[in-house]
Amino acid sequence: MRHLSYKTIFANKQNHQAEWFVIDATNQTVGRMCTRIAAVLRGKHKPSYTPHADAGDFVIVINADKVVFTGDKLNQKVYLDYTGYPGGKKEETAKNLLARRPERIVERAVKGMLPKNKLGRAMYTKLNVYAGDKHPHSAQKPTELTYQN
Numbered sequence: 001m002r003h004l005s006y007k008t009i010f011a012n013k014q015n016h017q018a019e020w021f022v023i024d025a026t027n028q029t030v031g032r033m034c035t036r037i038a039a040v041l042r043g044k045h046k047p048s049y050t051p052h053a054d055a056g057d058f059v060i061v062i063n064a065d066k067v068v069f070t071g072d073k074l075n076q077k078v079y080l081d082y083t084g085y086p087g088g089k090k091e092e093t094a095k096n097l098l099a100r101r102p103e104r105i106v107e108r109a110v111k112g113m114l115p116k117n118k119l120g121r122a123m124y125t126k127l128n129v130y131a132g133d134k135h136p137h138s139a140q141k142p143t144e145l146t147y148q149n
Contacts, residue, residue, distance in 0.1 A: 011048045011055035018126075019057040020142035022135070026066040030109055036147050037061065037106075038113035041123045054119060058126045060142055065102035065131040069094060079108065103129040 009015070021040060025033060039045055043055035069077065077094040097105055106129045114120040128137065 009048055011043065011046075011050040011053045013053075016048075016053070016055050020060065020137065020140040021057055021145035022060040022062060022137075022142040023145050024063055024133075025061050025106065026063045028067055030067050030069055030105060033067070034106060034109035035113060036145075037110050037127065040145065041110070041114065041126055052119070054122050056123055056126060058137075058140070058142075059128070059145070060135050060137050061106055061127070061129040062133050062135055063131075064106050064129050065098065067098075067102070067105060074098070079104075102131045 023033065023037065037059050040059055041056040043049050043053075043057070046055065048055060074095045075093060079092050079094065079097055081090045081092075082088055083090065092100075094105065107127065110127055111120075111124055114123050128135065
């Protein structure tokens with residue numbers, strides 16, 4: 001074989017066209033939904049996936065206040081924050097966080113599934129989470145992202 005007929009195409013800023021997707025989080029399990037969101041943010045759903053490039057798409061999550069937890073995680077799961085000061089550890093259950101700031105549940109779950117470096121932080125900026133069913137991104141004409149639970 002003298003000439004190869006296939007060339008590997010790596011995604012980069014010049015040949016990557018980002019799309020916009022919207023996900024309705026109503027009655028979706030948090031972990032299952034967030035793994036799919038993280039894969040779309042990384043670009044793993046595309047054939048031109050490149051691990052070292054930001055080739056993912058934008059994701060809009062609506063109705064984040066209607067997500068569900070399996071088992072008794074709503075009462076047992078604890079989110080920890082630390083202010084940086086001595087004695088500044090703060091704990092909050094998933095039930096309280098869902099009532100107070102429901103967007104943070106989806107944001108924290110997705111952020112934990114992305115790479116812990118500059119590339120992961122760039123991917124995280126493409127996530128937009130809203131508690132209600134309205135979002136200000138209608139000009140981008142997002143398409144519905146559907147998948148099985």
